[in-house]
Amino acid sequence: MAKLIPPTSEDILDLTVIPDELHSLEGFQDCWSEWVCYKQEECCDRDQNLKPWNSIKAGQRALSMIKNQHLQGRNVIHVINESMLNQWVGIRFDLVPDPVKAPAPKTRDQVSALDQAWVDVNRKGITQ
Numbered sequence: 001m002a003k004l005i006p007p008t009s010e011d012i013l014d015l016t017v018i019p020d021e022l023h024s025l026e027g028f029q030d031c032w033s034e035w036v037c038y039k040q041e042e043c044c045d046r047d048q049n050l051k052p053w054n055s056i057k058a059g060q061r062a063l064s065m066i067k068n069q070h071l072q073g074r075n076v077i078h079v080i081n082e083s084m085l086n087q088w089v090g091i092r093f094d095l096v097p098d099p100v101k102a103p104a105p106k107t108r109d110q111v112s113a114l115d116q117a118w119v120d121v122n123r124k125g126i127t128q
Helices: 009-015 028-041 056-071 076-085 113-124
Strands: none
Touching (some): 009 028, 028 056
């Protein structure tokens, strides 16, 4: 049996169709390109065996899964980047939570006397 030669990153990027929902997502195309290059050229299992996609169809299925997660409100770019940082074989929506947004700072009229006292204590230290 002949050994299957995986498609190149360029082939996957050229032959997969990015869904409209993802096409308009700012930063997705760069993130997708980076993921495809990682998946085809660097991605290894625990035994250091390369784990590229073996077909263009596998890349298209991945895009479909990413689109579905995006439609559910997930931050797909964050999850893809975290999956690469953790050197995972796949995109792990089940393991990566969406980032938590920091609360908006209070405006001057929302700051209470207690808030101000807390700031003063932290600046000056506790005095009795």
